[in-house]
Amino acid sequence: GRGYELAPELVDYYRTLWEGYDDWVFNHYKASEVLVIDIDKYDYVNNEEDAKEVLQMIENKLKEIRGE
Known part of the structure; x- marks a missing residue:
C-alpha cells in the first residue's frame, strides 16, 4: 500500500513477483513447514490483540511441528 508501490507501471511487475513467490513456496519449497497468515486480516503493528x-x-x- 505504499504510494510508490502503487505506480501503475509497476503493478504487473509486482503481481508477477507475488505469483512467482507463491508458486515457489507452495510447489517447490521443502526445507521446512510453512505457516501462511493472511496478513491483510491483521494489524499486528497497531493492534495488540491482532499481534497476540x-x-x-x-x-x-511450532507446537504442531514438535508434536506437542
Missing part, C-alpha cells in the same frame, strides 16, 4: 493472535498462530504451528 498472530503470535498464537506461530506458537501453535
Whole structure:
C-alpha cells in the first residue's frame, strides 16, 4: 500500500513477483513447514490483540511441528 508501490507501471511487475513467490513456496519449497497468515486480516503493528493472535498462530504451528 505504499504510494510508490502503487505506480501503475509497476503493478504487473509486482503481481508477477507475488505469483512467482507463491508458486515457489507452495510447489517447490521443502526445507521446512510453512505457516501462511493472511496478513491483510491483521494489524499486528497497531493492534495488540491482532499481534497476540498472530503470535498464537506461530506458537501453535511450532507446537504442531514438535508434536506437542
